[in-house]
Amino acid sequence: MRILFFGRGLISTQYAWALEKAGHTVEFYVRKGRKATFGGYIELEMWDARRGKQFIKESWNVQLHEEIRPNYDLIIVSVSTEQLPEVAQLLSTVTGNTPILIFNNIWQDLKSAISPLVMNNVVFGFPGAGGGITDNRLRGGFFKMIFLEKPRAGTEQINNMVKELFESAHFKISWIKDMQNWLWNHFAMNAAMEAEVLRQGSFPALLNHRDSFANVGKNMREIAPVLRARGAKIDMISLLLTKIPPPLLSMLFNKVIFAKGSLARLSIEYNNTKAGFSVIEVVKEAKKLGISLPRLTATLENNQRHNVIDN
Structure with a gap:
């Protein structure tokens, strides 16, 4: 699959690395000027707990873009909670029918949180990861489990695609009946x-x-x-x-x-x-x-x- 991560933050970077290792194409959207600031790599010092506890230390080359192209199978959004309304507004204007996984903490009701995006084009999940990034150096780690909402009417196909994507990278899904x-x-x-x-x-x-x-x-x-x-x-x-x-x-x-x-x-x-x-x-x-x-x-x-x- 071809996947775009919105932002090159902590959560996006860890899961993008894992999905790329599973054979998927991953790229990042960053704000204007950030491509030059971030550069083409990030230093990883993180624990991977999918199969035991393995320490990953490598300089990982990444693909950054300052515009969103219409050729992705899935967009994954994991941003600061306060940024989500602005992100949803931007995505509604440029992504067309590309499915979106909102991988985020949310305090609003879900429909309002992602307005004006269409609910049937969005599924909600939550990562099992943590840590921090300082000076292009990521330290942290991720667990085997991720959380994903059970399909709503109209989202069955997207849910199944997201499920198969993460399972292909050896993550385990914990299904949430009431994601709100x-x-x-x-x-x-x-x-x-x-x-x-x-x-x-x-x-x-x-x-x-x-x-x-x-x-x-x-x-x-x-x-x-x-x-x-x-x-x-x-x-x-x-x-x-x-x-x-x-x-x-x-x-x-x-x-x-x-x-x-x-x-x-x-x-x-x-x-x-x-x-x-x-x-x-x-x-x-x-x-x-x-x-x-x-x-x-x-x-x-x-x-x-x-x-x-x-x-």
Whole structure:
């Protein structure tokens, strides 16, 4: 298959590399001027967990374009959540009927999030990867599992194509029945974690403070009423975050989920993205619903970001 990745970010680069190794043609769309800035290669230092845990270290040549051509079998979009509306608007004008996989965190309802794209031409998924990019050097890794919504009426053909694509590269699909609900829960959990990142100062600092994940659980307890007010069902992971006593939650994350040397921990240690957007969006929604979020609001105020809630 011939695949275009929108942007040469962390997630796009890791999956593009894996799909190219499986025999597919992968290219990247980047904004004007970025082709010269990025250059024709990227240094990879990442863990591939599809077949055990293999460390990949190579200088990988990439194909970058500053325009979107109409000759792709699939376009894969994985961008910062705040960029998605602008990206959807651009794609609606240049892609025609090319199928699109939105590989993204989303807090809006799905149809609004990708407007004016046509829902029947889009499927939604979520990656199992993490890390960061600094100075053309990617450090991180990806798991065997990716998440993909079960087919909606009209998307069966695209879903099957995406399924076969990732399975050809030895990924395993976890099918999500209600992608809207799953993404709302995931976004809320992300906000609970990012609030603690803002308190500690960085993603690596989050891992090095013994109370961080206890606080993540407290943040999630505060956010849960917002999810319910939106009509979301609290999923199993969110429920565990809200029900497990904070000291036990802290031990579970520090000793098991993010144990030293684990791929999950490395993905967080290398994360150098700017935290806060998900916290702002959740607090804005809570304000509309008349729900108080004192922990998250105080975090934004302490980081001098509280003024954005009213904008």
